[in-house]
Amino acid sequence: MAITLKDVEYVAELANLELSQKEKFKFQKELDNIIKYIDQLNELNTENVPVTSHVIPLENVFREDRALPSLSQDQALANAPQKKDGFFKVPKVIG
Amino acid sequence: MEYESIIGLEVHAQLLTESKIFCGCSTIFGSPPNTQTCPVCLGLPGVLPVINRKAVEHGIKTVLAVGGKVHAESIFARKNYFYPDLPKGYQISQYEKPLSTGGFIEIDTDSVKKKIKINRIHLEEDAGKSMHPDDESDDETSVDMNRCGIPLIEIVSEPDIASPEEAYLYLTKLRQILQYLGICSGNMEEGALRCDANVSVRPMGVEKFGINTEVKNMNSFRGVEKALSYEIERQIEILEKGGTVVKETLLWDEKKQISSVMRTKEESHDYRYFPEPDLVTLAVSEEWIDQIKRSLPELPEQKKQRFVTQYEIPEYDAGVLTSSKELADYYEECVKYHPESKMVSNWVMGEVLRELKERKIGIKNFKIAPTDLTDLLRLIDEGIISGKMAKEIFAEMTETGKSASEIISEKGLAQITDEEELSRIVEEVLTDNPENVKMYRAGKEKLLGFFVGQVMKRTEGKANPKLVNEVLKAKLSENRDEK
Numbered sequence: 157m158a159i160t161l162k163d164v165e166y167v168a169e170l171a172n173l174e175l176s177q178k179e180k181f182k183f184q185k186e187l188d189n190i191i192k193y194i195d196q197l198n199e200l201n202t203e204n205v206p207v208t209s210h211v212i213p214l215e216n217v218f219r220e221d222r223a224l225p226s227l228s229q230d231q232a233l234a235n236a237p238q239k240k241d242g243f244f245k246v247p248k249v250i251g
Numbered sequence: 252m253e254y255e256s257i258i259g260l261e262v263h264a265q266l267l268t269e270s271k272i273f274c275g276c277s278t279i280f281g282s283p284p285n286t287q288t289c290p291v292c293l294g295l296p297g298v299l300p301v302i303n304r305k306a307v308e309h310g311i312k313t314v315l316a317v318g319g320k321v322h323a324e325s326i327f328a329r330k331n332y333f334y335p336d337l338p339k340g341y342q343i344s345q346y347e348k349p350l351s352t353g354g355f356i357e358i359d360t361d362s363v364k365k366k367i368k369i370n371r372i373h374l375e376e377d378a379g380k381s382m383h384p385d386d387e388s389d390d391e392t393s394v395d396m397n398r399c400g401i402p403l404i405e406i407v408s409e410p411d412i413a414s415p416e417e418a419y420l421y422l423t424k425l426r427q428i429l430q431y432l433g434i435c436s437g438n439m440e441e442g443a444l445r446c447d448a449n450v451s452v453r454p455m456g457v458e459k460f461g462i463n464t465e466v467k468n469m470n471s472f473r474g475v476e477k478a479l480s481y482e483i484e485r486q487i488e489i490l491e492k493g494g495t496v497v498k499e500t501l502l503w504d505e506k507k508q509i510s511s512v513m514r515t516k517e518e519s520h521d522y523r524y525f526p527e528p529d530l531v532t533l534a535v536s537e538e539w540i541d542q543i544k545r546s547l548p549e550l551p552e553q554k555k556q557r558f559v560t561q562y563e564i565p566e567y568d569a570g571v572l573t574s575s576k577e578l579a580d581y582y583e584e585c586v587k588y589h590p591e592s593k594m595v596s597n598w599v600m601g602e603v604l605r606e607l608k609e610r611k612i613g614i615k616n617f618k619i620a621p622t623d624l625t626d627l628l629r630l631i632d633e634g635i636i637s638g639k640m641a642k643e644i645f646a647e648m649t650e651t652g653k654s655a656s657e658i659i660s661e662k663g664l665a666q667i668t669d670e671e672e673l674s675r676i677v678e679e680v681l682t683d684n685p686e687n688v689k690m691y692r693a694g695k696e697k698l699l700g701f702f703v704g705q706v707m708k709r710t711e712g713k714a715n716p717k718l719v720n721e722v723l724k725a726k727l728s729e730n731r732d733e734k
Binding site for chain 2: 170172209210212214215216217218219220221222223224225226227228229232233238240241242243244245246247248249
């Protein structure tokens with residue numbers, strides 16, 4: 157298997173997810189299948205295909221520099237689980 | 252053992268635009284928290300960022316000013332990490348194909364001019380602002396998203412910087428360029444300019460780079476200098492003791508003047524960059540670049556050289572006067588009305604800058620307009636006041652905002668340039684000091700200074716010194732033959 161249990165743990169940590177042992181095994185299998193599926197692309201000859209970062213053949217979609225009305229403070233904070241004095245409140249983070 | 256330090260700087264500069272980089276929210280600083288947000292910058296589902304043309308133009312201006320190469324095509328990327336002030340869970344930045352590569356900034360060290368090469372300049376969005384409680388008992392952080400999405404450029408230098416002093420010079424020069432371009436306020440207190448540093452040391456003569464650390468949270472140019480000195484010493488101390496430097500990120504504490512470990516690099520620097528699917532390719536044509544090139548203002552170095560040739564002032568003067576565009580404009584406006592360029596330079600570098608420093612204000616907020624200053628200088632030239640009196644009047648002008656002539660007539664400060672009046676006073680002095688007159692005439696010509704002093708005393712310093720000298724000499728010799 158290409159994806160190891162360690163890979164699953166690492167990706168889970170980056171994604172801030174806590175997984176049970178059972179879930180780790182489950183995701184190891186699923187991720188491995190996904191990678192294998194994507195790996196099929198390697199079978200194609202892409203020699204004459206330009207490197208693509210975007211599927212839409214467009215470039216330079218701009219907006220002009222004009223300030224528009226924003227949400228009100230109440231609207232902005234409407235879905236916040238915790239708020240105080242106009243701020244979002246979150247558990248203390250340092251650094 | 253002798254060591255050398257190797258420093259590379261990453262500078263984030265907020266671009267002066269009216270609206271944010273990917274949405275129409277205002278960028279005004281200091282508004283109440285969370286009043287300049289919208290679904291785009293709050294990272295709500297189903298929204299699309301659209302890039303601000305002006306932000307791109309500001310970026311291109313900077314690239315051109317440092318002689319870098321603007322790439323014909325660049326793309327945006329997502330930099331993924333978790334932090335409460337990053338509502339989307341990723342920052343839109345540029346990674347694989349940045350706006351530009353190359354260029355340099357030239358700094359004047361004590362001995363030589365040195366080029367600090369630029370690695371790259373790219374566009375990105377700012378994150379929100381987290382305020383951590385000072386109080387140990389408070390266990391919550393407050394987040395203001397107003398800053399989310401403010402346009403930034405990141406200017407990454409090559410590791411060409413050899414000392415904290417050079418880092419300071421580089422930052423000063425870079426800020427000067429950005430301010431001349433009018434694309435960044437350069438205000439470090441407001442966070443409009445922020446700087447991180449990569450630092451390593453190695454024994455002299457060794458080619459291999461040492462292990463580097465990253466220093467963050469330096470809030471002033473002097474802070475950068477101090478933090479770097481501290482870090483360099485810390486690393487040397489570790490090596491001297493036979494240890495190895497750990498690759499980690501350190502936070503500078505301005506109050507305590509120390510740095511402390513924020514995180515070790517292994518645990519956090521996997522940002523999983525990938526192309527931003529919501530933004531299309533940024534293509535910059537030659538025509539666009541040419542158009543922006545033509546709109547570039549005169550840059551600090553050009554202005555300095557022009558001042559040297561046009562106003563025939565020393566390079567040192569030109570450097571000081573062009574340190575900010577506003578100061579340079581002030582000087583040029585003065586010279587327009589009073590073409591004695593070196594005299595104006597002395598006054599601007601001396602009295603004007605001293606006054607600004609004392610009042611802790613910029614030239615923009617200075618009360619004395621260029622024409623007010625040149626009126627004062629003209630009074631010196633016309634002999635109405637002495638240079639010394641002018642300085643006192645200048646001080647009074649800055650206090651009261653009154654014009655030089657107003658102050659002079661109010662205080663009766665004008666110099667006595669009336670020869671008849673001076674002759675009368677000189678006569679008085681000579682009559683009151685017959686002994687000294689005798690000694691002078693006997694050859695003790697040093698006593699002339701005594702007589703000048705007496706005249707000055709009687710006129711409260713208002714007599715024109717040149718005229719006093721002439722009248723005294725004439726009087727002292729004309730009477731000699733009679734007696």
